[in-house]
Amino acid sequence: MLLTLEGLDGSGKTTVWRALRDRYPSAVFTREPTDSWYGEAVSRSIADDDADPLAELFLYAADHADHLSRVIRPALADGSFVVSDRYSDSRIAYQAATLVDHLDDPFGYVRDLHEPFSRPPDATLYLDVDPETAAERSGGTNKFERADYLRAVRENYERLVSSDPERFVRIDATQSEAAVVDEALAAVERLR
Numbered sequence: 646m647l648l649t650l651e652g653l654d655g656s657g658k659t660t661v662w663r664a665l666r667d668r669y670p671s672a673v674f675t676r677e678p679t680d681s682w683y684g685e686a687v688s689r690s691i692a693d694d695d696a697d698p699l700a701e702l703f704l705y706a707a708d709h710a711d712h713l714s715r716v717i718r719p720a721l722a723d724g725s726f727v728v729s730d731r732y733s734d735s736r737i738a739y740q741a742a743t744l745v746d747h748l749d750d751p752f753g754y755v756r757d758l759h760e761p762f763s764r765p766p767d768a769t770l771y772l773d774v775d776p777e778t779a780a781e782r783s784g785g786t787n788k789f790e791r792a793d794y795l796r797a798v799r800e801n802y803e804r805l806v807s808s809d810p811e812r813f814v815r816i817d818a819t820q821s822e823a824a825v826v827d828e829a830l831a832a833v834e835r836l837r
């Protein structure tokens with residue numbers, strides 16, 4: 646089973662990912678961007694304010710392709726429970742926002758790019774938080790610009806959730822850390 650964690654920066658994905666790692670020590674825990682050289686290229690692009698958004702999409706997509714072949718598919722073939730902190734939905738939510746002035750239908754473009762080669766998650770925990778809280782928690786320096794961008798990203802997440810409601814479990818991530826973790830652990834218990 647492939648479980649993914651999604652949500653805005655600062656929504657608490659990594660906190661939940663760690664709690665799941667403690668609860669399911671034999672599962673495979675992974676993340677995107679990965680720690681491969683493809684993931685390092687992604688990090689360089691994130692750090693570059695002038696990075697071309699289309700080039701950045703393809704770096705993220707390359708990292709995803711490598712993640713699938715090197716980690717995700719072999720682990721699933723072994724019958725492992727696999728948990729990924731971010732996955733393809735992050736691309737659709739974030740890059741559709743960065744590409745809004747570059748493509749007519751960025752959401753459809755990024756979604757369809759994945760379709761021929763990716764492996765959809767079986768279930769996704771969506772940690773839902775308002776953009777202001779997300780920006781504050783993730784320590785963005787330009788808080789208002791960041792919150793504006795995260796607002797667009799959140800709208801894309803909402804589109805994803807409504808297009809595939811069966812796959813998503815929405816968790817109110819404005820609750821305390823302990824409440825979010827409890828809800829996430831209970832949801833995974835039900836899903837497995």
Ligand SMILES: Nc1ncnc2c1ncn2[C@@H]1O[C@H](COP(=O)(O)OP(=O)(O)O)[C@@H](O)[C@H]1O
Pocket residue numbers: 652653654655656657658659660661782783818819820821822823825
């Ligand atoms: N429910 C919560 N309430 C308050 N602070 C939180 C909550 N969840 C996480 N945090 C804090 O917010 C910051 C970002 O959390 P993190 O789990 O790294 O989020 P993400 O991986 O989604 O960016 C950390 O300092 C973490 O301790």
Ligand SMILES: Cc1cn([C@H]2C[C@H](O)[C@@H](COP(=O)(O)OP(=O)(O)O)O2)c(=O)[nH]c1=O
Pocket residue numbers: 653654655658659677678691705730731732735736737739740783
């Ligand atoms: C995986 C992925 C991440 N991102 C962005 C989200 C984050 O702003 C940044 C780094 O991801 P990450 O390290 O998961 O950030 P955080 O822990 O703060 O949520 O990359 C994309 O824009 N597209 C993607 O496909």
